[in-house]
Amino acid sequence: MTEKFIFDPKEGIDNPMMVITDDADSVSTPRPRLCVLKREEGESFGFHLRVEKGCQGHIIRNVVLGGVAGRSGLQNGDRILEINNCYVVDVYHPEVAKKIMLSGHQLCLLVLDGEEYEQAVSRGQDLRDLARAYKGEGYKPPRLCHIVRNPVSGLGIHFTPVEGEKGHFSVSLATGGAAEKAGVCKGDRLVWMDGAAVSELTHSALSRMMKKCGNHITILVIDSESEKKYMQLKMPILPSMAVPHNLPYRARKLYLVSGPKGYGFLLRMEKTPSGRTFHVLREMDRDSPAERAGMHDGDLLLEVNGDSVESLHHEEIVNRVRQSEQQVSFTTITLQGLEFYTRLGLSPLLFCEDDAAEKENNSSLPVSVEDQSSQKKAETPARVNNATDNEEEEYCEITSL
Known part of the structure; x- marks a missing residue:
């Protein structure tokens, strides 16, 4: 454009030529979006979470048309900045997927359009500052x-x-x-x-x-001021966002390094009088890696190396422990503790005494963020060690580890 612009005071700021003076190199600020997902019992959130080669961030894919995610405004290619008020851009992918699965029936995602995300990263913008700017200051977690x-x-x-x-x-x-x-x-x-x-x-x-x-x-x-802020943002106040106070039971994360005789405990499948079957930790050897790590007799096993064992059979868990070679992490809780969280409708993994992030594992693979209860059960493996006749009513399988 070579035409010279001369300001006409009669036309003032409505002069259409004023458009020419806009800075073509100006960059708009990326605008995060808050998506609140609420699903019914047995319903999935309706999207996949992925990390892809050549793309940055935790990526939303396969948003189901008309599903929970789609109705919330979530779009294919969106990148997640926060999950339930927790910044996750620099968190390992499996841990991000786990936070979504543990959120229960309601999930609050702060996301950024994929193209805007890539541009922000290329310009060196602080994504945490973008999230803070969207939500503002002056509120505390529940x-x-x-x-x-x-x-x-x-x-x-x-x-x-x-x-x-x-x-x-x-x-x-x-x-x-x-x-x-x-x-x-x-x-x-x-x-x-x-x-x-x-x-x-x-x-x-x-x-x-x-x-x-x-x-x-x-x-x-x-607090009342924080409640007002959440209401202004149209953000739900969820237990998964909360700081725990005085809870009688907490899941514990234990780290074991194998000794000359292994880890020094028994893993058993036990059936309670209610008919439920659990993976139970028993008979810690004196001064064994299990005892030194703080393992308690009768604790229930929730995770191995950060992965849930809820849908696994005995032999599958044993194989995972043995594949860990010389060191392994367990997440455990007492039976009373599990019953406490079950009554509240919460996962005990939300409030673990050691919430350290697990190492990245298969982060290049897609993770389906769906209701775990809908996953297919594995076929029943062969018994590892048979129990005696009088013990058969108490547990199904037992393995020394």
Whole structure:
């Protein structure tokens, strides 16, 4: 364009020639999008998570048309910046997939369009700053608090409806009471109680729940200013975002290095009176790698090297341990702990005492982010070691490791 522009005060800023003066080299700021996915029991989120050669980031692929992900606004090629308020750009791919699987029925993703993501990376933009800029400042994560009734003063907590806001309840505390000691703060807002969201509850219904709770309750709370921020962003407040306080049970991650006689414990398949079958850790040898790592007799095995064993059979787990050669990590929990989280509708893996990221494993392969319960069960392997007749009712298989 060689035509010279002369400003005409009569035409002012509406002069169409003003367009010519725009800086052609100006770069627009990438705009993240918040996608909230909510699925029903047995339903998948309806997308795959991948890491691909030649592409950067955790990539959304195969978004099902009309599915949960599609209805939330998630698009093929999007890159994930955050999962449930947790920044994951620099997190290993298997751990990112695991965070999605552990989120339950509701998932909050902050994503960036694939093309914008690549451009931002090529320009050296800080993706964490982009996420912060989208959400702003001045809010804190929710707290998951377990309150045990004091024999004299009770739970030390009361809930008052917030005027004009249905399903919103403000917290009142007894100073020095059980709730305050469990991490609840004056003026907190109640979000969730014993696995149930309170947004649709009346005050009378909430009072009935309190009377039925017995000697303890587990509640999700957040300070009032942070609640306002979440509401402005249209972001749900989820247990998977929470900082745990006073929880009676936590999953534990154990790291074992094999000795001359192996790891020094038995892995057994045991059936409880309820009929459920678990992978149970038994009979730690004195001063063995298992005992030194803090393994407890009767603990349930949840993971081997960060991978869930829920759908695996005995021999499959044994093979995975043996393939680990000289070192292995186990995630364990007590039976009572598993029952506690099951009642709350949460995965015990959300609040592990050692949440260190596992090493990257097969990150170039696609990971299907779908309901684990829909995966096909493996065929039953041959028994490793037979139990004696009088032990057969207690467990199915046993292996020394």
